[in-house]
Amino acid sequence: MGEQHGVERTVERTLGHLRALDSEPEPAPDRPLTLEDLYRQHRMRLVRLAILLVDEPATAEDVVQEAFTGLYRNWGKLRDARAAVGYLRTAVVNGSRSVLRRRKTAREYQPPHQADARSAESLAMLSAEHQAVVAALGELPRRQREVLVLRYYGDLSEAEISEATGVSRGTVKSTASRALDALQKILGVG
Template sequence: MAGDSRRAERSVEQTLGHLRALDSASMEHPARPLTLEDLYRQQRMRMVRLAILLVDDPATAEDVVQEAFTGLYRNWSGLRDARAALGYLRTAVVNGSRSVLRRRKTAREYQPPHQADARSAESLAMLTAEHQAVVAALGKLPRRQREVLVLRYYGDLSEVEIAEATGVSRGTVKSTASRGLEALQKLIGD
C-alpha cells in the first residue's frame, strides 16, 4: 500500500515536473520590464495548462485564464511592479478554478423540490368526488405531512417503517400524521 502511494507520488511528480520544465524552457527572459502583452504571450498557455490540471476541462480552463488576464488588466496600474503580475495571475487562476469547482459541486448536489405528478384524467375519473377532494387536499399539505400520510395509508407502512423511510423519529411520525390528518380534515371541510 505504501509502495503504491510512493509510486503514484513519483509518477505525479515526474509528469508535472516534465510539464513545468517544458513551460520554463519556452519562457522568454527579456531585459526590459514585461508588458501585459508580453505576459499574455509568454504565460497564457502555461496558465491554461495549470487550470486544466485543476478543473479538468480545456474550455473551462481557458475561460478561467481569460478572466484572470481580464482582472490583471483592470488592476495593472495598481501592481507594485511587472514581476508581481505573474504571482497575481497565478493566484487568480487558482482562485478562479476553485470557484468553478465549487459551482460544479453545488450544481451536482442540487435536487429540485419535489413536483407532484399531475394526475391523469383517467385516474381522476375513476375516483368519486369525495376521493378527488382527498387527493386534492393531500397535494396542499406540507411535504412531510403528505409523505407520512401517503406512506401510512397508501404504502401501508408501520410507524417504524415510515420513520426509517423519512429519516425522522417514530414520535415525529406520530405527531406529523396527527397534524396531517387534522389539516386534511380542515381542507376537506372547506
Template sequence: MPESSAERTVERTLGHLRAVDAPDEQTDPGMPVTLEDLYRVHRMRLVRLAILLVDEAATAEDVVQEAFAGLHRNWAKLRDEAAAIGYLRTAVVNGSRSVLRRRKTAREYVPPHAVTARSAESLAMLSTEHQAVVNALGVLPPRQREVLVLRYYGGLSEAEIAEAAGISKGTVKSTASRALEALQRAMAEAQHQ
C-alpha cells in the same frame, strides 16, 4: 508502491509537463514588461495549470482569460513582473476553485455524468505511467489536487503554494502528504481494475 515512490512518480510526471510547458520566449530584462508580453510568455502554462485543476480545456482557458482580465483591471497597482505572475497564478487557482464549486452545486441538481474532456493530443503526449498519474489526480479532492499541481507542475515552494492557495505553510505540508497517500491508493486501485 511506497509513498516516496508515489511522490517521485508525481514529481516526474508533473515535472515533465512543466519542462514541456516552459516559456519559449522571455521578455527583454531591460524593457518594461507589458500585459501583452506576460500573455504571450505565460498564457499556455497558466492554461495547463488550470486544466490540471479543473480537468477541462475550454473551462481552463476561460479561467485564464478571466485572470488576465483581472490583471488588466489592476495593472496600475502592480509592483513588478513577479507580482503580476503571482497575481495571475493566484487568480487561476481561485478561478479554478470557483469552477469546481459551481460544478458541485450543479451536480446536486443534475445527475452527474462521467465525461472527462482531455484533448487527444494531451493524452497522446503522455506515457502510460504519466497518464495514470494525471487520471489519479482527477479523483483527488480539489485542495489536494491544487497542492500537488502547484508543487510539482508549478514548481512552487511551500510558501508560494500557501500564498497562491490562501492556506498556511503547515496546511500545504499536511495536504501534500495526504494527497500523495490518496494518489498512491487511486493508482493502485486503477491497476487492479
C-alpha cells in the same frame, strides 16, 4: 514512508514532464514588461494549470481570461512583473475553485468530474504510467489536487503554494502528504 516517496517521485516525474513540455522562453530584459508580454509568455502555461485543476479546456481558457482581465483592472497597483505572475497564478487557482464550486452546486452531489480532457498532443506524449497519474490526480479532493499540481507542475515552493491557495504552509505540507497517501492507494502502489 518509502512507498509515499515512490508515489511522490512518480507524480513529480509526470507533472515535471508536463512542465518541461510547457516551458516557455523568458523574454529579453531590454524593456519594461507589458501586459501583452505577460499574456504571450504565460497564457498557455496558465491554461494548462487551469486544465489540471478544472478538467475542461474551454473552462480553463475562461478562467485564465478572467485572471488577465482582473490583472488589467489592477495593473497600476502592482509592484513589478513578478507580482503580476503571482497575481495571475492566484487568480487562476481561485477562478478554478469558483468553477468547481458552481459545478458541485449544479450537479447536486453527483460523483466528481473525471480528469480526461487533456489535449490530444499532451496526452499522446505521456506514457501509460503518466496517464494513470494524471487520471488519479483527477480523483483527489480539490485542495489535494491543487497542492500537488502547484508543487510538481507549477514548481512552486510551500510558501508560494500557501500564497496562491490562501492556506498556511503547514496545511500545504500536510495536504501534500495526505494527497500522496491517497494517490498511493488509487494507483495501487505499495
